[in-house]
Amino acid sequence: MSYKAISDIGEFxxxxxxxxxxxxxxxxxxxxxxxxxxxxxxxxxxxxSLQVATTxxxxxQVHFDLLTTPLGHLGSKCISVNVSDICAMNALPDYxxxxxxxxxPFPVEMIExxxxxxxxxxxxxxxxxxGGDTSASRSGxxxxxxxxxxxxxxxxxxxxxxxxGDLVCxxxxxxxxAAGLKVLMREKNIMIDHISSNEPYSRDLMADLQEYGEAIxxxxxPAARLDTVRFFHENGITPSAMIDVSDGIGSDLRHxxxxxxxxxxxxxxxxxxxxxxxxxxxxxxxxxxxxxxAGGEDYELLFTxxxxxxxxxxxxxxxxxxxxxxxxxxxxxLTDMYGMTVSLGDxxxxxxxxx
Amino acid sequence: MSYKAISDIGEFxxxxxxxxxxxxxxxxxxxxxxxxxxxxxxxxxxxxSLQVATTxxxxxQVHFDLLTTPLGHLGSKCISVNVSDICAMNALPDYxxxxxxxxxPFPVEMIExxxxxxxxxxxxxxxxxxGGDTSASRSGxxxxxxxxxxxxxxxxxxxxxxxxGDLVCxxxxxxxxAAGLKVLMREKNIMIDHISSNEPYSRDLMADLQEYGEAIxxxxxPAARLDTVRFFHENGITPSAMIDVSDGIGSDLRHxxxxxxxxxxxxxxxxxxxxxxxxxxxxxxxxxxxxxxAGGEDYELLFTxxxxxxxxxxxxxxxxxxxxxxxxxxxxxLTDMYGMTVSLGDxxxxxxxxx
Numbered sequence: 001m002s003y004k005a006i007s008d009i010g011e012f013x014x015x016x017x018x019x020x021x022x023x024x025x026x027x028x029x030x031x032x033x034x035x036x037x038x039x040x041x042x043x044x045x046x047x048x049s050l051q052v053a054t055t056x057x058x059x060x061q062v063h064f065d066l067l068t069t070p071l072g073h074l075g076s077k078c079i080s081v082n083v084s085d086i087c088a089m090n091a092l093p094d095y096x097x098x099x100x101x102x103x104x105p106f107p108v109e110m111i112e113x114x115x116x117x118x119x120x121x122x123x124x125x126x127x128x129x130x131g132g133d134t135s136a137s138r139s140g141x142x143x144x145x146x147x148x149x150x151x152x153x154x155x156x157x158x159x160x161x162x163x164x165g166d167l168v169c170x171x172x173x174x175x176x177x178a179a180g181l182k183v184l185m186r187e188k189n190i191m192i193d194h195i196s197s198n199e200p201y202s203r204d205l206m207a208d209l210q211e212y213g214e215a216i217x218x219x220x221x222p223a224a225r226l227d228t229v230r231f232f233h234e235n236g237i238t239p240s241a242m243i244d245v246s247d248g249i250g251s252d253l254r255h256x257x258x259x260x261x262x263x264x265x266x267x268x269x270x271x272x273x274x275x276x277x278x279x280x281x282x283x284x285x286x287x288x289x290x291x292x293x294a295g296g297e298d299y300e301l302l303f304t305x306x307x308x309x310x311x312x313x314x315x316x317x318x319x320x321x322x323x324x325x326x327x328x329x330x331x332x333x334l335t336d337m338y339g340m341t342v343s344l345g346d347x348x349x350x351x352x353x354x355x
Numbered sequence: 356m357s358y359k360a361i362s363d364i365g366e367f368x369x370x371x372x373x374x375x376x377x378x379x380x381x382x383x384x385x386x387x388x389x390x391x392x393x394x395x396x397x398x399x400x401x402x403x404s405l406q407v408a409t410t411x412x413x414x415x416q417v418h419f420d421l422l423t424t425p426l427g428h429l430g431s432k433c434i435s436v437n438v439s440d441i442c443a444m445n446a447l448p449d450y451x452x453x454x455x456x457x458x459x460p461f462p463v464e465m466i467e468x469x470x471x472x473x474x475x476x477x478x479x480x481x482x483x484x485x486g487g488d489t490s491a492s493r494s495g496x497x498x499x500x501x502x503x504x505x506x507x508x509x510x511x512x513x514x515x516x517x518x519x520g521d522l523v524c525x526x527x528x529x530x531x532x533a534a535g536l537k538v539l540m541r542e543k544n545i546m547i548d549h550i551s552s553n554e555p556y557s558r559d560l561m562a563d564l565q566e567y568g569e570a571i572x573x574x575x576x577p578a579a580r581l582d583t584v585r586f587f588h589e590n591g592i593t594p595s596a597m598i599d600v601s602d603g604i605g606s607d608l609r610h611x612x613x614x615x616x617x618x619x620x621x622x623x624x625x626x627x628x629x630x631x632x633x634x635x636x637x638x639x640x641x642x643x644x645x646x647x648x649a650g651g652e653d654y655e656l657l658f659t660x661x662x663x664x665x666x667x668x669x670x671x672x673x674x675x676x677x678x679x680x681x682x683x684x685x686x687x688x689l690t691d692m693y694g695m696t697v698s699l700g701d702x703x704x705x706x707x708x709x710x
Contacts (some may be wrong), residue, residue: 014463014489022477022484023471029449029483041485043450045400053486055501057454061493094384095398099412099499106357108369115376123378128384129377130396131408136370138416139494142455146501147412219409 010066034136037259038159039088039244040149050156052149054085059257060140068184068190071110071130073220074143075117082147083125084299085222088244089158090229091151092128099144101137114143125226155238159259162241166304168323169239169262169313171228174249175281175288178295180219182284183212214276222299228318229301237312239303250293250344252302260304263330266323266344268337293334293344392614393514394443394599395504405511407504413421413497418588421540428575429498430472436601437502438480438579443586444513446506448460448482454499456492469498476608510593512658514614517596521659523619523678524594524668526583529604530636530643531575531629533650535574537639570631572703577654583673584656592667594658604677605648605699607657609687615659618685619649621678621699623692648689648699 006014019036026035033050034042040052042248056078057062064074079096086093098118102111122129127147224244232238243256249266256265271292281288305313313319326333332344361369374391381390388405389397395407411433413419419429434451441448451475457466477484482502533681580599587593598611604626612619626647636643659680668674681688687699 003464006457006461006466007459009463011489017463017467018470018487018489020473021467025477025482025484028478028481032358032450032483032485035483035485041450041452042668043485050685053450053501053503055452055454055486055488055499057456057488057490057497057499059456059490059494059497062456062491094473095387095396095408096500097396097408097410099410099501101412101414101417102361104362106361106705108361108364108372109358111361111369112372112376112569119376121382122380123383125381128390129380129388130384130387130390130398131591132373132391133410133499134366134373135412135414136417137414137494137497139414139492142412142414142456142492142497142499144410144412144488144497144499146408146452146454146499148408148503167387199613231600283472289494313705 003017011204027146029294034158037199037333039085040091042089042156043060043156050151050153051200052086052089052091052151052203054082055144055146056082056085057142057144059142064189067335068201069187069220070167070287071113072117072325075114076221078143079121079125079127080222080224080299082145083127083226084244086147087226087229087301088222088242089149089240090155090232090238091149092226092229093147093149094123095262096122096129096145096147100131100132100134101142102134103139103141104236106141124162124197125224127236128172132337154323156241158258159241159243161307162256162260162262162325164262164325164327166240166306166325167310168266168302168304168325169319169321169323170245170249170272170300170302170320172298172300173224173274174245174292174298174300175277175295175296176215176218177222177338179280180212180215180217182286183216183280184219198263212276212280215274215280217276219297221232222297225301231316235312235328237305237309239305242303245298245300245302246296247311248292248294248296249302253344257332260325261328263326263328263332264323265326265330265333265341266334270320270322272320376602386603394440395446397444397511397513403507405506405508407441407444407506408501409437409445410441410499410501410692411437412497412499414497421496424575425545426468427472430469431476431576433498433500434473434476434480434482435577435654437500438482438581439599439601441502441504442579442584442656443597444504444506444580445510445587445593445597446504447581447584448480448502448504450483450485451477451500451502453484453487455487455489457489457499458492458494458496463680465575469517480579510588511599512594514596514611516600517611517615517617517659517680518661519617519680519682520682521595522659522663522676523608523621523629523659523680524674524676525600525655525657526674527579527653527655528627528629528632529647529653529655530599530632531573532577532652533646534629534632534635535567535570535572536652537641538571538635539574567631567635570629570635573629574652579654580656586671590667592660592664594660597656597658598599598609600653600655600657601651603647603649604657608699611657611659612687614684615680618681618683618687619678619683620681620688620690620696622690625675625677627675649665652681662700
């Protein structure tokens with residue numbers, strides 16, 4: 001018998017295979033509307049009420065580095081990335097459960113700091129942390145959050161509802177999180193160089209990082225766009241499809257189009273680049289468009305809207321229309337500043353098992 | 356600033372501290388009936404319907420050893436331990452989400468085997484695996500399952516409802532899981548001795564373990580007592596308090612009594628010792644009562660029942676009455692075979708951070 005490495009099929013190939021294995025469990029549950037394959041699972045609670053549920057696991061050295069991540073920030077981020085998945089369904093968060101695997105020399109006060117960050121973020125989102133599980137870990141810190149939320153059949157947005165002609169929209173700005181991560185990584189390397197050369201680490205990290213504060217905040221303390229979901233609800237707007245920007249809009253737009261069976265064209269000139277990310281990219285001589293398309297972790301909302309609803313978002317300065325949905329055959333394209341068109345099909349997003 | 360090690364306050368001391376930190380998040384959610392401190396969190400979905408939710412994290416080298424645990428069995432066990440928490444609320448399981456942190460050299464086929472075990476167990480419980488998250492791990496395999504279930508206000512059992520005079524009951528037999536684990540650990544040590552002495556490992560493990568099969572199955576493939584919950588529902592029985600036996604009945608009875616504000620007396624002669632565990636304990640010259648009281652992982656249900664309902668369980672041969680609830684001041688006592696009474700207060704249960 002020969003074995004296949006996960007890196008051969010990638011994260012999304014693995015998810016496809018695992019989906020098939022759990023299919024038999026779904027047959028007895030008629031209230032399930034969506035299982036694996038969207039930001040949340042969705043099931044019916046009653047005629048007028050749907051429940052959505054999501055889970056995210058964050059592992060030390062894979063998702064975060066304790067050298068550059070204050071624990072309070074990490075706690076807040078763990079909550080926000082799950083709320084972001086709830087938001088992507090056009091739903092509001094209700095309850096969270098928190099599972100921790102804790103390396104044994106970890107002091108109580110550090111776990112409390114992590115929880116203070118989670119609790120503060122949860123309060124801001126109107127979310128209750130209702131339970132959890134704590135365990136020892138023989139290796140790094142692992143944090144798993146699972147979360148439920150609520151919406152209605154009329155408001156529910158899935159990845160699969162986009163139609164050719166719909167506008168492609170995104171909230172906020174992109175690339176900020178990638179820029180913040182680059183600055184933190186540079187600082188970490190300087191720190192390690194100092195330590196390995198036995199020189200004292202004399203830089204005042206905080207003072208030095210002040211000018212990069214906004215980008216670092218985007219990376220360490222992303223906020224879920226619950227404000228956008230509330231704006232949709234207050235104005236009776238239901239996007240035709242939605243996904244949160246966790247892997248980078250290149251990859252996330254591919255997921256949305258693949259679920260909807262469409263193509264899309266977006267315009268480089270309309271992508272809302274984070275201004276601080278642009279400055280940092282110039283300083284580091286890196287390509288800010290790549291950060292915006294493939295950097296990931298911006299936790300903005302990418303959604304599509306029928307053309308006739310274009311007027312409904314006019315008043316919201318925080319939403320940019322960056323392109324339109326096309327027929328599947330057209331593919332997923334980026335038109336650059338010079339009017340040249342390139343395929344976004346090959347541009348990587350984040351894949352845990354391919355890096 | 357001085358730091359406190361988690362081992363100084365133990366798992367339950369840590370949970371107490373973390374509960375206080377999440378309290379502020381609960382104030383805006385009037386539908387929450389129970390947060391941290393029971394087998395599940397509980398909230399109201401409607402007048403007549405409650406939702407319960409639980410999460411369990413299993414980490415390699417802490418909860419399982421891949422040398423002695425087939426992955427299909429492990430998948431099944433992960434589902435069962437969560438269903439067991441749902442059962443402890445007198446509820447039925449609905450949906451599960453599965454988060455995996457996978458070490459990179461792990462082949463796809465092994466993850467599929469794990470999922471096959473989960474899927475098979477879920478189908479048996481009428482549970483749908485509705486979603487999840489997969490990620491790389493820089494260290495061992497970590498599996499987190501979260502699960503929701505449903506019950507009614509009339510049926511809900513919490514740890515806190517026991518009253519002096521109630522009967523203390525337990526399902527099935529105890530000590531089987533601890534016995535199975537001892538046999539597997541012995542086998543593993545023999546294997547390691549052979550390998551380190553460069554001798555070929557010639558024992559036919561499976562043939563050799565046949566006679567211990569039942570105990571090993573108790574450890575590797577525990578079944579949640581959904582059958583008992585269905586028996587309660589069909590016969591209109593609602594225990595006054597319930598908990599699942601995950602840490603050993605010594606420790607789990609303490610949790611139940613502490614939540615209910617009572618004491619309890621149980622009788623050694625009435626504890627349903629697993630017959631195979633008794634044989635193995637004799638062979639290994641260990642104390643089978645300690646396995647039953649503190650071995651853990653039997654995943655039976657420990658519950659209390661008002662005296663007047665004693666007749667309602669008469670027909671169920673799988674339920675043993677092992678003692679009664681007393682006033683708090685009496686403490687938690689075990690009366691042994693010779694009529695001597697010892698306190699169960701000091702007998703350890705499983706604590707991740709104290710071992």
